[in-house]
Amino acid sequence: MILTLVETDLEGAATEVSLEAVTFARDLSAAGNGVPVDAVVIGDVSEELRGDLAAYGVRTVHQVGGDDVAAYSGAGWASAILTVREAAGSVVVLAAGTDRGNELMAHVATRAGASMAANVLTFSGLAPFVVTRQVVGGAALEEMNLHQRPAVFTVAGHAVEAKPADVAGAAEVVAHSPTIAPEDLVARVVSTAEPAPDESGALTAAKVVVGAGRGVGGAEKFDDVLELTGLLGGALGVSRVVTSAGWRPHHEQVGQTGSRISPDLYVPCGISGAIQHWAGCSSAKTILAINSDAEAPMVTRATYAVIGDLHEIVPAINAEIRRRGYVG
Amino acid sequence: MASVGVLVCVKRVPDITEEVALTEDGQSVDGRRAGFTMSAHEECAVELAVQVAGGSDGEATVLTIGDADAVEQLRNALAVGCTAATHVVGEPFAFGPADVAREIAAVVRDHESAGRSHDLVLLGNDAADSGDFQVGIRLAYELGRPVVNGASTVAVEDTPEGPVVVAVGEGPEGQETYRMPLPAVVTIREGGVEPRYPSVPGRLKAKKIPIEERQPTAEPAGASRVRMTLPPPTPSAVQILGEGPEAAPAVVDVLEKLGVLTPGKVAP
Ligand SMILES: Cc1cc2nc3c(=O)[nH]c(=O)nc-3n(C[C@H](O)[C@H](O)[C@H](O)COP(=O)(O)OP(=O)(O)OC[C@H]3O[C@@H](n4cnc5c(N)ncnc54)[C@H](O)[C@@H]3O)c2cc1C
Ligand SMILES: Nc1ncnc2c1ncn2[C@@H]1O[C@H](COP(=O)(O)O)[C@@H](O)[C@H]1O
Numbered sequence: 389m390i391l392t393l394v395e396t397d398l399e400g401a402a403t404e405v406s407l408e409a410v411t412f413a414r415d416l417s418a419a420g421n422g423v424p425v426d427a428v429v430i431g432d433v434s435e436e437l438r439g440d441l442a443a444y445g446v447r448t449v450h451q452v453g454g455d456d457v458a459a460y461s462g463a464g465w466a467s468a469i470l471t472v473r474e475a476a477g478s479v480v481v482l483a484a485g486t487d488r489g490n491e492l493m494a495h496v497a498t499r500a501g502a503s504m505a506a507n508v509l510t511f512s513g514l515a516p517f518v519v520t521r522q523v524v525g526g527a528a529l530e531e532m533n534l535h536q537r538p539a540v541f542t543v544a545g546h547a548v549e550a551k552p553a554d555v556a557g558a559a560e561v562v563a564h565s566p567t568i569a570p571e572d573l574v575a576r577v578v579s580t581a582e583p584a585p586d587e588s589g590a591l592t593a594a595k596v597v598v599g600a601g602r603g604v605g606g607a608e609k610f611d612d613v614l615e616l617t618g619l620l621g622g623a624l625g626v627s628r629v630v631t632s633a634g635w636r637p638h639h640e641q642v643g644q645t646g647s648r649i650s651p652d653l654y655v656p657c658g659i660s661g662a663i664q665h666w667a668g669c670s671s672a673k674t675i676l677a678i679n680s681d682a683e684a685p686m687v688t689r690a691t692y693a694v695i696g697d698l699h700e701i702v703p704a705i706n707a708e709i710r711r712r713g714y715v716g
Numbered sequence: 717m718a719s720v721g722v723l724v725c726v727k728r729v730p731d732i733t734e735e736v737a738l739t740e741d742g743q744s745v746d747g748r749r750a751g752f753t754m755s756a757h758e759e760c761a762v763e764l765a766v767q768v769a770g771g772s773d774g775e776a777t778v779l780t781i782g783d784a785d786a787v788e789q790l791r792n793a794l795a796v797g798c799t800a801a802t803h804v805v806g807e808p809f810a811f812g813p814a815d816v817a818r819e820i821a822a823v824v825r826d827h828e829s830a831g832r833s834h835d836l837v838l839l840g841n842d843a844a845d846s847g848d849f850q851v852g853i854r855l856a857y858e859l860g861r862p863v864v865n866g867a868s869t870v871a872v873e874d875t876p877e878g879p880v881v882v883a884v885g886e887g888p889e890g891q892e893t894y895r896m897p898l899p900a901v902v903t904i905r906e907g908g909v910e911p912r913y914p915s916v917p918g919r920l921k922a923k924k925i926p927i928e929e930r931q932p933t934a935e936p937a938g939a940s941r942v943r944m945t946l947p948p949p950t951p952s953a954v955q956i957l958g959e960g961p962e963a964a965p966a967v968v969d970v971l972e973k974l975g976v977l978t979p980g981k982v983a984p
Contacts, residue, residue, distance in 0.1 A: 398889060460887065462853070462865055488888060490842075491865040494850035498857045503812070503940050506842070506849040518942060523847045524745060527736045530846075531942035542849075574896050575862035581891040596976050620976050628756075631907075638868075638907035639886070644844070645756045645906040653976055662733040674974060676967065677954075685734065688952040692970055696960040704961035708968045714977040 405484035407550035445553030454565035466495030525644035525667030596622030603658015661686025723834035742943035757840035766797035794922035795914035812939035817854035852903035868908030
C-alpha cells in the first residue's frame with residue numbers, strides 16, 4: 389500500500405499540493421501493479437473531503453484524531469503516521485513538499501530507519517526505486533536511489549497536475565486514535581496567532597502577484613507598484629534585496645527562502661530573476677516582466693515583457709487601467 | 717540565568733545566483749566559479765546562536781563538516797560573535813544527511829563529556845545546495861532531544877521550572893509558538909533576525925580563535941545519490957510588449973485578455 393499524507397486547509401478541504409501528491413501516488417501504483425493508494429488525514433474528515441479523495445482513487449482514508457494530535461508536533465504526528473503505516477502495511481509513505489510535509493517525512497524516515505528524498509519531481513524505476521528531485525532551489529536535479537522500505541519522500545509543488553482518477557476509490561474512512569509517547573509531545577505548538585490580513589497566506593494564495601525588486605530603488609518608492617497591486621486585486625511579493633534593505637517585511641519575500649507562489653499572473657518589476665527568486669515564482673502561469681535590462685533572466689524567461697524604467701512604466705499602466713474604467 | 721551553550725551547524729555551499737555548474741562526476745554543485753557562502757537560513761541561525769549564548773554568558777560554538785576551505789565559513793561565524801569552532805574534515809558531498817547528523821551528535825557528546833555542554837543546537841531548515849530538509853530532525857533523534865523545525869526566532873527564558881526554549885515560526889494557519897525545556901534542537905528559517913555584518917575588530921579577533929579539527933567518527937554511508945543533472949534550458953519565448961510608458965496600452969490589452977481586471981461602475 390502507498391500511504392499519502394493529505395494536508396487540509398482552514399475549511400477542511402484537501403490542499404491542491406496534497407491532491408498532486410495523491411496523483412503522484414496513483415502514477416506510482418499504476419507502475420507497481422496497482423498497489424492500493426491510501427490517505428492519512430490528521431484531524432477531521434468531512435464528507436466533502438472524503439468525496440474528493442474517492443474521486444482521486446483513494447481506497448482507504450485513515451483518519452487520525454484524539455487529544456494527542458490536536459496541536460501540531462512533528463514527532464507526535466509522525467508517530468501517528470507510522471502507527472497507520474504499521475496497521476495498514478505500506479511500502480511507500482509520501483507527502484506534498486510543503487514545510488509540514490518535508491518536516492513530517494523527515495521524522496517518519498528517521499524513525500523508520502529509511503532515507504528521505506525531499507521535493508521529488510518524477511520516478512524512473514521501481515526496482516531499484518529511483519526518483520529525481522529538485523536541489524539548489526530547483527536549479528539542478530538529483531537522481532536518488534530509495535532502496536529502503538518504506539520509501540519516504542515528498543513531491544515538489546506542481547511536479548504533477550492534480551487529476552481525479554479514471555476509476556473512483558472507495559475512500560472508506562478508518563479512524564485511528566493512537567496514544568503518543570510523552571517524549572514525542574515535548575516540542576508541540578502551544579499557541580497559534582491569527583495571521584494579519586496582509587500576511588503570507590494571502591501571497592501564496594493570490595491569483596495575481598505584483599513583484600518588486602531592487603529596481604524600485606527605496607522604501608519610499610513603492611506607491612506605484614502598490615497601486616498596481618490594488619488595481620489588479622493582487623498581493624505584493626518582493627525580492628530578498630528588498631527585505632534585506634528593510635524596504636518591505638520578510639513575509640512578502642518570494643523565493644527559495646521566502647514564499648513559493650503560483651499565481652495566474654506574476655508582474656515582477658525591477659527583479660533580475662536570480663535562481664533563488666525563480667525558485668519561488670517559476671510556477672506562475674503567466675509572467676509579465678518590467679525591467680530596464682532586456683537581457684535580465686526574468687525577462688528572457690517571461691511570457692511578456694516591457695523594457696524600461698519601472699517608475700515611468702508602472703504609473704502609465706495604472707493610468708491606462710483607470711482610463712479604461714476599471715477599479716481595483 | 718544559567719549560561720546556555722549553543723552549537724550552530726553551518727555548511728559551505730556554492731554561492732550561485734545565475735548559472736549552476738556541476739562537477740564532472742555529477743556528484744556535487746561546482747562552486748569554483750561562483751564562490752562559496754553559507755545558506756541564508758544558517759546566517760540567521762548564527763545570529764540567533766550569538767544572541768542566545770551572549771544573553772546568558774554562554775559559549776556559541778560553530779561547527780561544520782567540510783573540506784579544508786570550509787574554515788572560511790567558520791571564521792565568518794567567529795567574526796560575528798561565535799566564540800569557538802569545530803571543523804570535522806571531510807568531503808561534504810560524500811556525507812548523506814544521516815552521516816552529517818551522526819557526526820554532529822558525536823561532537824556534542826564528546827564536548828559534553830569534556831564539560832562543554834551544547835544545551836541548544838541550531839541548524840538551518842535546509843541546506844542551500846543539497847536541500848535535504850532533514851539533518852536537524854535526524855540529529856534530534858540521535859541525541860534524544862525534542863526538535864522544532866523551521867523557526868524564525870528562538871530565545872531562552874528563565875522560569876521557576878528551569879530554562880525554557882521559546883521558538884516561533886510561520887505555520888500553515890499563522891504564527892506558531894513552541895515552548896520546551898533544554899536541551900533541544902531547533903532548525904532556523906530566514907526572516908526573524910537580521911544577521912550582523914562582521915566588523916574589522918571582529919575579523920581580527922576571529923583570526924586568533926583556534927579551530928578544533930576532528931576526523932569523522934565513521935566512513936560516511938552517503939546520500940544514495942545516483943547523479944546530479946541540470947534541467948534542459950528552456951528557450952526564451954518572451955513577447956516584448958514595447959519600451960517605456962508607451963507600452964502601457966499593450967500591457968493593459970494583455971491584462972484584459974488574462975481577465976485580471978475588475979470592471980468598475982464609475983468612470984475615472
Ligand atoms: C542562499 C540564498 C537564498 C536566497 N533566497 C532568495 C529568495 O528567497 N528570494 C529572492 O528574491 N532572492 C534570494 N536570494 C538572493 C538572490 O540571489 C538575488 O540576490 C536577489 O533575488 C536579487 O534581487 P533583485 O532581483 O531585486 O536585485 P538585482 O539582482 O540587483 O536586480 C535588479 C533588477 O532591476 C532592474 N532595474 C534596476 N533599475 C530599474 C528600473 N528603474 N526600472 C526597471 N528595472 C530596473 C535591473 O535591470 C535588474 O534586473 C538568495 C540568495 C542566496 C545566496
Ligand atoms: N556538512 C554540514 N556541516 C554542518 N552542518 C550541516 C552540513 N550539512 C547540513 N548541515 C546543517 O543541516 C541543515 C539542514 O541540511 P539538509 O538537511 O541537508 O537540508 C543545514 O542548514 C545545516 O545547518
